[in-house]
Amino acid sequence: MAGKPNPIQLQKHLSGVDYPASRDDLVKAAREHGADRQMVEALQKIPDRTYDGPNAVSKAVSDNG
Numbered sequence: 001m002a003g004k005p006n007p008i009q010l011q012k013h014l015s016g017v018d019y020p021a022s023r024d025d026l027v028k029a030a031r032e033h034g035a036d037r038q039m040v041e042a043l044q045k046i047p048d049r050t051y052d053g054p055n056a057v058s059k060a061v062s063d064n065g
Contacts, residue, residue, distance in 0.1 A: 005039045007058045013039055014057065020050045026057060 013035040014026060021029075027043045035043075046060040 004062065005042050007062075010039060010042075010058060010061060011054050014054065017054075019053045021057075022050055023048045026051065 010030075013030040013033040015033065017026065017029045023043065023046055026046075027040060030040055030043055042061050042064070043057075045064045046057070047064075051057045051060065
């Protein structure tokens, strides 16, 4: 479990994100929505590219955990 945030919590902290979104946009949104350090760090570890939706973000986090 360490290193991989709960996908439901991840999407909760990314609510309101306008996709496509960059990694930096996702990190910023998560911080603004009160994400904990583990969640922010998980997002910072995903590849620096444009994500087309929540499923792409969840997959990237899961693959990089």
